[in-house]
Amino acid sequence: MHGCLEFLSDLLPDADGLFLGETLTPRRWDGGKLAFPTGNSDLDGRYIQSGFEKIVDVVTVEAVTSIVVDNLDLSAARAYLVFFSFRNAYGNACSFALYFNDVTTGYTTQQMYSSGSSTASGNLGATSRYTYAYGSQRVTNEGLIMRTPDNYTLAMSRSFPWTGSASTIFFHNVHWNNTANPTKLEIRGEYNYSIASGSRLMIFKVKG
Amino acid sequence: MVLGKRLIVDAKTGKQNYVETEIDLPDTATPLGGRDTTKELDDLIALLKSKGVI
Numbered sequence: 001m002h003g004c005l006e007f008l009s010d011l012l013p014d015a016d017g018l019f020l021g022e023t024l025t026p027r028r029w030d031g032g033k034l035a036f037p038t039g040n041s042d043l044d045g046r047y048i049q050s051g052f053e054k055i056v057d058v059v060t061v062e063a064v065t066s067i068v069v070d071n072l073d074l075s076a077a078r079a080y081l082v083f084f085s086f087r088n089a090y091g092n093a094c095s096f097a098l099y100f101n102d103v104t105t106g107y108t109t110q111q112m113y114s115s116g117s118s119t120a121s122g123n124l125g126a127t128s129r130y131t132y133a134y135g136s137q138r139v140t141n142e143g144l145i146m147r148t149p150d151n152y153t154l155a156m157s158r159s160f161p162w163t164g165s166a167s168t169i170f171f172h173n174v175h176w177n178n179t180a181n182p183t184k185l186e187i188r189g190e191y192n193y194s195i196a197s198g199s200r201l202m203i204f205k206v207k208g
Numbered sequence: 209m210v211l212g213k214r215l216i217v218d219a220k221t222g223k224q225n226y227v228e229t230e231i232d233l234p235d236t237a238t239p240l241g242g243r244d245t246t247k248e249l250d251d252l253i254a255l256l257k258s259k260g261v262i
Contacts, residue, residue, distance in 0.1 A: 064213045
């Protein structure tokens with residue numbers, strides 16, 4: 001009878017580098033590719049290992065209209081990963097804009113969404129829509145912000161809003177027609193006090 | 209402009225500050241997937257017909 005540890009050992013190569021029962025060499029293990037997560041982040045080391053480190057982690061203790069993150073430097077960071085888990089405190093569906101450096105103009109947004117029963121896409125024109133929430137409902141969101149070689153800033157965002165009875169999927173691409181280096185970021189609700197208490201925003205930057 | 213509230217976070221120090229202030233709410237009233245102008249026109253025609261205008 002094999003115990004649990006014995007079973008696990010069967011999945012690893014033997015001292016000669018061969019897996020259990022193997023006599024040939026196609027899967028020979030060189031001992032250099034076995035890595036474990038560091039476990040020192042909220043993301044089980046996935047993004048730590050790939051070179052991101054957390055710089056912002058806030059949870060709202062009351063409803064707010066917007067969350068502003070100051071003292072950023074996208075040029076130096078090269079990329080920001082944004083994780084936003086929130087609830088819409090407003091009773092109606094609400095969009096959330098992404099603004100940089102207190103500038104609210106010069107944005108265009110492309111959107112795709114799927115609700116299961118319908119899909120749609122559209123150029124939202126001269127507006128910034130980073131994420132979307134149904135009335136009083138919750139959303140999880142992930143975004144990536146980078147500058148282009150000609151110094152414009154693009155943010156791609158995917159959101160998974162809950163309608164109250166079904167899941168939906170949203171993709172947004174926010175283009176900022178401005179070559180300034182983003183040093184401040186704001187996620188601003190379309191309605192006042194629409195970001196509920198308990199909403200969490202995390203931002204990661206490229207390590208090193 | 210409305211009197212709203214911002215949570216301001218400093219990315220270097222981690223300091224958080226809740227500030228009540230005037231905020232210009234985004235004008236993002238575009239419906240899901242963008243405007244469907246064909247449907248809007250059809251709806252308008254149907255409305256005008258129902259009112260006996262055309």
